[in-house]
């Protein structure tokens with residue numbers, strides 16, 4: 125049984141007070157039931173947000189990290205630093221990092237490995253651009269990214285990973301994928317992991333959909349057998365809105 129997971133990716137949004145106030149209000153309005161909720165604020169807000177999250181049974185996530193544990197890497201944040209702050213999850217390889225910060229599969233693989241070494245759960249993001257979709261390359265791109273990030277890893281680590289299928293054209297565009305597009309990508313990711321590791325590992329991995337998820341469409345994704353939750357950007361920024369989305373998700377997973 126895979127535990128459904130809804131993760132909020134706040135990106136570079138919110139001032140400190142806003143970030144802190146969000147959690148109490150959201151917790152008062154949302155009933156997550158058995159679902160796991162993860163909030164990923166900016167690095168500088170992890171400590172303050174994490175303290176309140178802990179009181180409400182909400183997990184804390186970071187949006188990125190470096191792969192080395194310590195050293196002369198000005199401006200970088202290491203896995204043990206995140207661990208110290210009570211971080212459980214870390215988003216790795218988000219398309220905005222691939223695009224604006226030139227992150228490649230090799231670097232992403234190092235980050236995924238480092239996350240596991242320090243007992244953080246990576247939320248690995250994969251997904252095709254519009255151009256790649258138009259060229260019918262979607263499934264190849266996804267398989268390449270999954271292969272690039274996971275090959276050579278210990279299967280006992282891989283079974284704990286969360287993979288977010290986030291088509292680049294759906295992120296922040298208001299044009300979400302359909303449930304069946306997300307479901308097909310989820311099935312493909314699971315099959316790819318099955319081939320790389322084993323069916324048992326593939327069945328354990330949680331797969332999320334991300335890209336313009338809203339309270340209004342969350343059920344479309346959760347209905348899919350191979351989709352276990354969502355990575356939510358824009359619709360996670362307002363506490364009332366995000367609570368509505370989580371409540372809808374909770375209804376969908378218990379239906």
Ligand code: PGA
Nearest residue numbers: 295296335336356357358
């Ligand atoms: P969005 O972002 O929900 O605003 O489309 C999702 C993401 O980038 O993870």
